[in-house]
Amino acid sequence: QVQLVESGGGVLQPGRSLRLSCATSGFSFSDHPMHWVRQAPGKGLEWVAVVSYDGSEKYYGDSVKGRFTLSRDNSKDTLHLQMNSLSPEDTAVYFCVRGLVRGVGSDYWGQGTLVTVAS
């Protein structure tokens, strides 16, 4: 079955960097675009970024553009999110999300990893 498992979350100080990973299994990873979505504690969902199936195209939400970098390793079925210059506003659960092959949207979501930025 489709599995998406995020890792790399933790507690860190403002200005620091962190790299999240999403290990996937149960499907042909290289066929799908992949997204990150985040949710601050008690708040709504925020779309963060998307990478095309082959990694050639990447798009970011305005709040993370220039600070976050999305990458994928299709040989290891893994997605990464490099987050730099973190601020308390980046505190959230980060979800790894499988995009659709046909259509624009998503289907499977991971359970998320919590990133807390605090001094």
Next chain:
Amino acid sequence: QTVVTQEPSLTVSPGGTVTLTCASNTGPVSRAHHPNWFQQKPGQAPRPLIYGTTYKHSWTPARFSGSLLGDRAALTLSGVQPEDEADYYCLLYYDGGLRGVFGGGTKVTVL
């Protein structure tokens, strides 16, 4: 800045019908925004319900349907069940389907 707006909260009786809407401050919502809808219950990851305005996932109950209603995207729940009580989020895509923006979510209470 792109803002997507949903009703903050709605209440519906069991067996009733409720329609949630999703508006964009950039103008009318159309199929080109590829409206997606998600359900989220406390402590759980969001569950996708609708994509491409009207298309259901294999797990989406038949009582959920997506549409365009005037200048908005809409999610209609017909024959509401107690287990439908949850937060519902819409997601619109911009810039040719490349950039997504979520609405603030609608809390649906079944009373």
